[in-house]
Amino acid sequence: MSGIAGTISVSLPNSPCVETVSTNQRALDQFLRGVERRALRMAELASGNRDEALDLVQDAMCGFVRNYAGKPQAEWAPLFYRVLDSRLNDWHRRRKVRGRWLAVFNRDSAEEEADVIAQAPDLNDPGPLLRLAGNEAAAALDQALGNLPLRQRQAFLLRMWEGFDVATTAQTMRCSEGSVKTHLSRALAALRRALEQHQ
């Protein structure tokens, strides 16, 4: 048995199959390295929480590797963002359901609800660090993007930040090209309004 194992371990490194796998893995590593930070920012803007965003990105990476790593590299970016978009939608749906249940349980305790709102962080307050000049614009943009509905935000980020065309964005978001245009137009109008109010 040890002889067989020895033969396998000696013969495998020379096989072209293993070389192809390691090349593919290197390409995959490079690709994920290239998209992970943007993906994290997208997830963070959707969830409003960095830890949740990291979990979502890891989940998206695993889903992408499991299902699409064998696809041509040119298709990787739209497919990765498609998986991420799907994870963000699931997260958003779960949170809505949880919010509905919490609303039912908290209906009787209106005073407590008032307290919770009072204790929640003020989104208009950028915080001590962000009051510094230069970071205000970034904070305002974060806030404006965070206030957008999920689909509008995704349309804006995929089209304007990631640079996808309308067709690829539609494929990534699993909707029609017309929907992408509508979401983007509304997102641009809302962001412009929000940023002008901030100035």
Added chain:
Amino acid sequence: MNDPDKNSFDQAAWIAQARQLLDESARDLDAHTASRLNRARQTALALQSVRSPRRWLLPAGLASACAALLLAVAIWQPHHSALSPAPDTLDSAATTAGAVGTADADTSPADDTLEFYQNLEFYAWLDAQGKDGDG
């Protein structure tokens, strides 16, 4: 009235600024977050390395199965043809027999055996006659 060119220029300008701010926010992640992202990536890549050998094993397994099947057929066929001659062998035998004589070509070993069993009583009687003749 608003100038549409100016509006589109403004829009392009603030979108470019927004893109730049988003790029900066992605670039300037703290070390702890970057490390966690790295771990997440390694976890995903580990899935790939676990899956890869299995992907290569599938065609290899199929090829082995085909080779085994071919080998089994190759071993079985000569043995089978030894027990019962192949149709083309029979044809060639019939052709040869036809050249020698039509009567021989019409009788096969199976027919001989059947005839022997049908006339078994006659052969027994012939045998008994022979013995009586000897005695």
